[in-house]
Amino acid sequence: xxxFSRRRVLQGGAAIAAAGLFMPNIARGAxxxxxxxxxxxxxxxxxxxxxxxxxxIEVTLVERTKTYQTCPFSNLxxxxxxxxDQITHTYDRxxxxxxxxxxxxxxxxxADKRTVRFADGATLPYDRLLLSPGVDLRYxxxxxxxxxxxxKMPHAWKAGPQTMLLKKQLExxxxxxxxxxxxxxxxxxxPPGPYERAAMxxxxxxxxxxxxxxxxxxxxxxxxxxxxxxQAWAAEYPGMIQWIGKQDGGKAKSVDAAAMTVETxxxxxxxxxxxxxxxQKAGKLALTAGVAAESGWxxxxxxxxxxxxxxxxHVVGDACVAAPMPKSATAATAQARVAAYAIADMLRDxxxxxxxxxxxxxxxxxxxxxxxITGVYNxxxxxxxxxxxxxxxxxxxxxxxxxxxxxxxxxxxGVTYEAFA
Amino acid sequence: xRRTTVISVAVAVIALAGTAAAQSPTAAPxxxxxxxxxxxxxxxxPPKPPATETTPANIRLIAGNCLVCHSESASAAGGMPILAxxxxxxxxxxxxxxxxxxxxxxxxxxxxxxxxxxxxxxxxAYLSKTK
Numbered sequence: 001x002x003x004f005s006r007r008r009v010l011q012g013g014a015a016i017a018a019a020g021l022f023m024p025n026i027a028r029g030a031x032x033x034x035x036x037x038x039x040x041x042x043x044x045x046x047x048x049x050x051x052x053x054x055x056x057i058e059v060t061l062v063e064r065t066k067t068y069q070t071c072p073f074s075n076l077x078x079x080x081x082x083x084x085d086q087i088t089h090t091y092d093r094x095x096x097x098x099x100x101x102x103x104x105x106x107x108x109x110x111a112d113k114r115t116v117r118f119a120d121g122a123t124l125p126y127d128r129l130l131l132s133p134g135v136d137l138r139y140x141x142x143x144x145x146x147x148x149x150x151x152k153m154p155h156a157w158k159a160g161p162q163t164m165l166l167k168k169q170l171e172x173x174x175x176x177x178x179x180x181x182x183x184x185x186x187x188x189x190x191p192p193g194p195y196e197r198a199a200m201x202x203x204x205x206x207x208x209x210x211x212x213x214x215x216x217x218x219x220x221x222x223x224x225x226x227x228x229x230x231q232a233w234a235a236e237y238p239g240m241i242q243w244i245g246k247q248d249g250g251k252a253k254s255v256d257a258a259a260m261t262v263e264t265x266x267x268x269x270x271x272x273x274x275x276x277x278x279x280q281k282a283g284k285l286a287l288t289a290g291v292a293a294e295s296g297w298x299x300x301x302x303x304x305x306x307x308x309x310x311x312x313x314h315v316v317g318d319a320c321v322a323a324p325m326p327k328s329a330t331a332a333t334a335q336a337r338v339a340a341y342a343i344a345d346m347l348r349d350x351x352x353x354x355x356x357x358x359x360x361x362x363x364x365x366x367x368x369x370x371x372x373i374t375g376v377y378n379x380x381x382x383x384x385x386x387x388x389x390x391x392x393x394x395x396x397x398x399x400x401x402x403x404x405x406x407x408x409x410x411x412x413x414g415v416t417y418e419a420f421a
Numbered sequence: 422x423r424r425t426t427v428i429s430v431a432v433a434v435i436a437l438a439g440t441a442a443a444q445s446p447t448a449a450p451x452x453x454x455x456x457x458x459x460x461x462x463x464x465x466x467p468p469k470p471p472a473t474e475t476t477p478a479n480i481r482l483i484a485g486n487c488l489v490c491h492s493e494s495a496s497a498a499g500g501m502p503i504l505a506x507x508x509x510x511x512x513x514x515x516x517x518x519x520x521x522x523x524x525x526x527x528x529x530x531x532x533x534x535x536x537x538x539x540x541x542x543x544x545x546a547y548l549s550k551t552k
Contacts, residue, residue, distance in 0.1 A: 049485075330489065333489065334482075334485075334486055337482055337485045337486075338482060341478060341481070341482065345478070352478065353474050353476045353478050353479055354474050354479070355474075355478075355479055355482050356473050356474070356479055356482055356483050356486075356535075356540075357482070357486070358483075358486040358532065358535070360489075360490070360528060360532075372527070372528050374528050374531050374532050375535075376532060376534070376535025376536065378472070378473055387473070387534075387535045388531070388532060388533070388534035388535020388536065389531050389532060389534065389535060390531040390534070391531075392527070392528075396527075400527055403527050404527050404528070406499045406500060407490065407499050407501065407527060407528070408499075409498045409499045410490055410495040410496065410498045410499025410500070410501040411489065411490050411495065411499075412498070413494045413495045413497065413498035413499065414488075414489045414490050414491075414492045414494055414495030414498075414501075415489050417492060417494035417495070418488075418489060418492070421494065
């Protein structure tokens with residue numbers, strides 16, 4: 001089944017070898033090998049499309065964990081609209097798509113020899129490497145915050161135990177308490193996420209602890225879908241959610257996990273529950289591979305999502321620098337498809353073209369109230385540019401907000417199906 | 422495996438569609454020759470449609486974006502129309518209506534602003550051949 005591509009692959013391998021970059025396995029007659037590390041939306045979707053692009057490519061998806069809890073809809077778990085089980089996915093069905101799944105932790109990448117090394121010493125060769133490292137939290141980005149402090153002031157910015165911790169804290173807090181959300185400056189994973197979270201927490205509180213409030217202390221002056229969120233909060237949770245931007249003193253200067261306080265320039269705010277969403281950077285894997293720049297994020301070429309720092313390594317998803325695309329699951333999957341088909345082209349010595357990408361982010365306000373932002377992006381020589389899209393119109397009808405909530409569920413079903421089913 | 426075969430066929434079909442599209446200057450906006458020069462007080466003209474490649478590779482990528490929400494699994498969860506296998510003319514007409522403000526929608530009127538007619542026709546043809 002690989003005969004059709006073998007010759008082209010050989011030519012491609014020869015060309016690359018001639019350039020002195022590496023001695024490819026494909027030159028020895030084996031199938032080209034692509035290793036994908038990181039089994040989130042970017043990695044899992046890329047693995048699928050690499051196989052669709054060329055069944056002759058041997059694709060191995062490397063992931064540390066056996067299950068994956070999605071950040072999308074994890075706020076709905078806080079709001080009581082979804083269970084953790086409903087946002088938990090496995091890699092069990094990927095082998096039926098011809099994807100090899102390897103569970104393990106990659107501790108080193110040798111870009112010259114084109115191998116990755118696991119914690120147990122085993123190595124895996126690749127012709128092209130695709131990383132979807134996600135984000136790591138910068139615990140050094142906010143004085144007083146740390147991995148230990150996160151056990152008292154959860155970030156819940158990676159879905160899983162942290163989400164459940166925050167949920168349990170909400171369930172344990174007294175009625176009349178204040179839930180503080182500390183929101184970071186840009187760029188960070190899921191720009192509308194803190195504000196959807198405020199709505200979902202308010203949804204829980206409205207039904208269970210109606211005298212309680214949500215206070216968002218923000219390190220920036222504007223946020224994604226701001227007008228829509230403010231309109232929606234007022235409509236669904238009147239008087240319950242207060243947002244304080246940077247110019248009004250909302251930026252957290254430090255946190256104190258023992259005292260359960262957040263310090264701003266106007267003093268200390270005490271919270272019954274404090275959700276600290278710290279600044280972020282590309283996941284550690286990006287650092288391991290050497291594809292993260294000083295900014296902490298990974299610069300890439302937008303036609304291929306190949307690293308601008310190390311050839312042969314592609315980076316998709318939240319870890320890469322793809323502004324104006326937001327760091328979202330949908331964006332990661334669009335980037336994953338671009339990277340997958342580009343890699344298939346490059347392995348056949350064909351030049352990829354200029355791609356079109358798109359993004360859709362739904363935010364849930366209540367079970368019947370959704371809002372969204374969309375964007376269409378084309379790759380130009382000087383970067384990605386938004387050529388279409390926009391946010392839900394202000395003052396959209398109740399019916400439209402209900403439809404958007406319905407479509408949010410459809411989106412979730414579709415995007416998780418493509419990645420994991 | 423079967424899916425891959427089907428998609429290969431679809432790609433071949435789109436290669437033709439892409440060629441056809443490439444023969445007409447679809448990436449360019451309609452010729453403004455008949456339009457008189459705008460008066461100084463007139464509103465600025467709408468922004469020029471973006472130059473989107475109509476290569477088979479890019480049409481496949483764009484269709485991939487559509488199919489995240491317009492898939493069978495998504496449709497089962499949220500009543501979303503399934504696009505794969507639909508009549509290309511029907512898909513293209515609906516898309517143009519969204520884009521041109523003739524049809525009410527939620528996110529489609531916004532997304533559709535990013536694609537010109539050549540892309541719409543080629544993506545619609547691709548989707549109609551997709552299983």
